[in-house]
Amino acid sequence: xxxxxxxxxxxxxxxxxxxxxxxFANARRRRLRADGGQPPVVVxxxxxxxxxxxxxxxxxxxxxxxxxxxxxxxxGSTAVDDTLERMDIEPTYVETPGGVTGRFTxxxxxxxxxxxxxxxxxxxLTTLFRNAGVDAVGLSGVDGGLLSGPxxxxxxxxxxxxxxxxxxxxxxxxxxVNSDLLDSLLDDGYTPVVSVPMLGEDDDEVLAVNAxxxxxxxxxxxxxxxxxxxxxxxxxxxxxPDDPETLIESAAxxxxxxxxxxxxEGFMTKKVMAATEALEGGAPAVHVGDxxxxxxxxxxxxxxxxxxE
Amino acid sequence: xxxxxxxxxxxxxxxxxxxxxxxFANARRRRLRADGGQPPVVVxxxxxxxxxxxxxxxxxxxxxxxxxxxxxxxxGSTAVDDTLERMDIEPTYVETPGGVTGRFTxxxxxxxxxxxxxxxxxxxLTTLFRNAGVDAVGLSGVDGGLLSGPxxxxxxxxxxxxxxxxxxxxxxxxxxVNSDLLDSLLDDGYTPVVSVPMLGEDDDEVLAVNAxxxxxxxxxxxxxxxxxxxxxxxxxxxxxPDDPETLIESAAxxxxxxxxxxxxEGFMTKKVMAATEALEGGAPAVHVGDxxxxxxxxxxxxxxxxxxE
Amino acid sequence: MSEADCxxxxxxxxxxxxxxxxxxxxxxxxxxxxxxxxxxPPELDTAPELEEDWGE
Amino acid sequence: MSEADCxxxxxxxxxxxxxxxxxxxxxxxxxxxxxxxxxxPPELDTAPELEEDWGE
Ligand SMILES: [Zn+2]
Ligand SMILES: [Zn+2]
Numbered sequence: 220x221x222x223x224x225x226x227x228x229x230x231x232x233x234x235x236x237x238x239x240x241x242x243f244a245n246a247r248r249r250r251l252r253a254d255g256g257q258p259p260v261v262v263x264x265x266x267x268x269x270x271x272x273x274x275x276x277x278x279x280x281x282x283x284x285x286x287x288x289x290x291x292x293x294x295g296s297t298a299v300d301d302t303l304e305r306m307d308i309e310p311t312y313v314e315t316p317g318g319v320t321g322r323f324t325x326x327x328x329x330x331x332x333x334x335x336x337x338x339x340x341x342x343x344l345t346t347l348f349r350n351a352g353v354d355a356v357g358l359s360g361v362d363g364g365l366l367s368g369p370x371x372x373x374x375x376x377x378x379x380x381x382x383x384x385x386x387x388x389x390x391x392x393x394x395x396v397n398s399d400l401l402d403s404l405l406d407d408g409y410t411p412v413v414s415v416p417m418l419g420e421d422d423d424e425v426l427a428v429n430a431x432x433x434x435x436x437x438x439x440x441x442x443x444x445x446x447x448x449x450x451x452x453x454x455x456x457x458x459x460p461d462d463p464e465t466l467i468e469s470a471a472x473x474x475x476x477x478x479x480x481x482x483x484e485g486f487m488t489k490k491v492m493a494a495t496e497a498l499e500g501g502a503p504a505v506h507v508g509d510x511x512x513x514x515x516x517x518x519x520x521x522x523x524x525x526x527x528e
Numbered sequence: 529x530x531x532x533x534x535x536x537x538x539x540x541x542x543x544x545x546x547x548x549x550x551x552f553a554n555a556r557r558r559r560l561r562a563d564g565g566q567p568p569v570v571v572x573x574x575x576x577x578x579x580x581x582x583x584x585x586x587x588x589x590x591x592x593x594x595x596x597x598x599x600x601x602x603x604g605s606t607a608v609d610d611t612l613e614r615m616d617i618e619p620t621y622v623e624t625p626g627g628v629t630g631r632f633t634x635x636x637x638x639x640x641x642x643x644x645x646x647x648x649x650x651x652x653l654t655t656l657f658r659n660a661g662v663d664a665v666g667l668s669g670v671d672g673g674l675l676s677g678p679x680x681x682x683x684x685x686x687x688x689x690x691x692x693x694x695x696x697x698x699x700x701x702x703x704x705v706n707s708d709l710l711d712s713l714l715d716d717g718y719t720p721v722v723s724v725p726m727l728g729e730d731d732d733e734v735l736a737v738n739a740x741x742x743x744x745x746x747x748x749x750x751x752x753x754x755x756x757x758x759x760x761x762x763x764x765x766x767x768x769p770d771d772p773e774t775l776i777e778s779a780a781x782x783x784x785x786x787x788x789x790x791x792x793e794g795f796m797t798k799k800v801m802a803a804t805e806a807l808e809g810g811a812p813a814v815h816v817g818d819x820x821x822x823x824x825x826x827x828x829x830x831x832x833x834x835x836x837e
Numbered sequence: 838m839s840e841a842d843c844x845x846x847x848x849x850x851x852x853x854x855x856x857x858x859x860x861x862x863x864x865x866x867x868x869x870x871x872x873x874x875x876x877x878p879p880e881l882d883t884a885p886e887l888e889e890d891w892g893e
Numbered sequence: 894m895s896e897a898d899c900x901x902x903x904x905x906x907x908x909x910x911x912x913x914x915x916x917x918x919x920x921x922x923x924x925x926x927x928x929x930x931x932x933x934p935p936e937l938d939t940a941p942e943l944e945e946d947w948g949e
Contacts, residue, residue: 302643305615334611334648336647337646337651338644339642342670343736345671346670355672356667356672357670358666359666374887382860384859384861384884384887400665403716407712418655425655425659427651427655682941691917692915
């Protein structure tokens with residue numbers, strides 16, 4: 220299932236945009252380069268199955284070669300679904316009182332999630348980058364507490380019309396990014412390739428928990444003061460989601476941003492929410508662009524797709 | 529299956545010690561500490577299923593707290609077996625002309641290997657360390673080219689008495705360790721938690737391939753000039769493998785080392801081979817000790833178990 | 838029909854017969870959202886505030 | 894019974910009927926280890942030197 224194919228289903232699920240405010244507890248500082256050059260770039264790409272990363276990999280390799288600092292953040296929940304199926308684990312879907320349907324991440328699902336994201340996809344992508352000449356280092360959000368914040372074990376669900384609290388979920392909300400770890404790897408010439416899980420803080424322990432990859436990328440971009448490029452499988456955000464002619468080229472004022480938010484539907488809602496979090500977190504600009512065009516990252520940076528700032 | 533349970537099977541497989549010379553292509557330099565203090569410690573522990581790591585985790589946390597630099601290397605092939613079984617993948621075992629039986633790592637097995645080692649076990653162990661107050665960063669041998677060397681895709685096998693070349697194996701031999709990456713993380717106060725796969729160099733590409741965890745630990749210890757502690761589930765190397773009373777306390781001369789090699793049987797052969805490689809690579813000492821005793825790492829460093837130097 | 842005390846205001850809350858652990862009930866007196874944490878005997882606790890999220 | 898040329902010394906190597914790809918044959922003339930890389934028609938190449946390892 221491509222990201223695009225799942226648009227309709229996602230659209231049905233996402234009736235209600237939720238809380239948008241994210242406050243990062245760590246001091247946010249922009250990377251200042253001695254040469255007064257450009258800020259780093261955080262690129263969010265799909266997992267291996269969602270969006271073919273090859274074009275992005277070569278483009279990122281050229282960016283890195285030109286001296287730009289890049290951090291890659293990837294998702295890949297369709298690969299998680301595939302492995303759950305392969306292991307005969309039936310995912311549990313829950314509906315929130317607001318009508319949003321999502322996968323409930325119980326302990327067993329969490330284990331598979333970590334295996335696939337941090338083991339399979341992260342290793343594959345890091346290897347792809349190394350073959351393209353990029354000195355890539357794969358990291359999960361657990362490593363060095365890279366992506367951390369409170370665990371959410373309880374979720375409100377609607378079960379046959381009855382509101383309930385369901386406990387045992389393994390997800391969390393990123394409030395801290397260890398930007399020192401990323402800075403130090405970037406300074407040494409590495410390109411970090413970051414995947415969820417994040418490190419969830421529970422009452423008396425930390426544990427690996429699920430987090431959204433778009434929001435993870437937003438958190439990293441905010442913490443680094445980096446431009447965020449979110450690659451997807453359409454050209455950008457459309458005023459009419461079914462009409463590519465209505466591509467919104469940019470949003471640079473609160474009013475324009477509101478019109479982008481109003482235009483966003485389905486999985487695009489998530490991209491716009493992530494963009495908002497990145498900007499609030501300190502990112503100078505967010506670009507939503509097409510993963511499948513030539514040079515997808517540099518094109519997006521140069522104004523193809525939708526630019527939000 | 530514990531490491532101990534598999535001893536008999538392993539003993540049957542390991543008739544013939546093989547080539548022991550390992551030449552690391554990278555410049556080997558010992559970490560010189562400003563305070564003239566002790567060298568780092570590389571600790572090899574089993575995966576979650578092989579040897580319970582909890583005692584080692586707390587002990588390592590205390591060592592790190594005291595200022596000692598530690599790198600952890602873990603294995604976990606029983607967890608790989610479990611997941612292969614769960615995914616209905618039948619492992620292929622092959623016998624070499626010399627009589628050693630091993631698992632053949634085809635592409636599908638390699639994928640599971642990477643998932644379990646770098647995704648599941650590495651994340652679990654890194655989380656355990658973080659809960660113990662250690663600022664752990666999980667890495668696979670692919671990350672930053674941490675453990676690299678030629679891929680071996682062809683193996684000689686004995687198939688119904690006929691010698692054959694079987695191609696498509698995903699394994700490799702570590703000839704390079706990116707000790708700069710480890711040094712830099714150690715300098716920043718992190719504790720690297722390292723797992724296979726390694727980065728295999730093929731004709732025109734690099735790819736994630738299988739490597740032995742004991743040898744990986746040996747390569748890291750050699751590259752860092754670190755003391756190596758190999759934890760297992762017996763007290764050390766016994767002159768008579770069935771009699772704990774015959775524990776060999778130390779081997780400090782070539783003659784003593786030879787007697788240790790002669791005494792080693794079964795899976796212990798691998799530990800002794802790894803020890804030899806570590807010493808040849810630049811490690812000042814290797815300790816083989818019991819993972820299940822109190823303070824297993826510091827006890828081994830203090831002379832419990834077998835010390836080889 | 839069983840009942841339990843509201844942990845917020847102390848009022849008696851009437852419970853329907855097939856309540857389940859985890860179910861959220863509104864206190865008719867103070868309006869607090871209460872979570873059923875046990876059913877036999879029934880016990881209520883203040884339901885945790887949980888922000889609704891926009892997905893994984 | 895088929896045959897093929899030894900890529901090392903050029904001598905003819907006799908092959909038994911049920912040879913398989915991957916099989917290793919010794920050249921009777923020069924003693925080289927040869928790998929069967931095709932069976933129809935049979936073709937031989939020098940077998941790669943592979944050090945035997947002591948396992949994962
Ligand atoms: Zn009340
Ligand atoms: Zn010949």
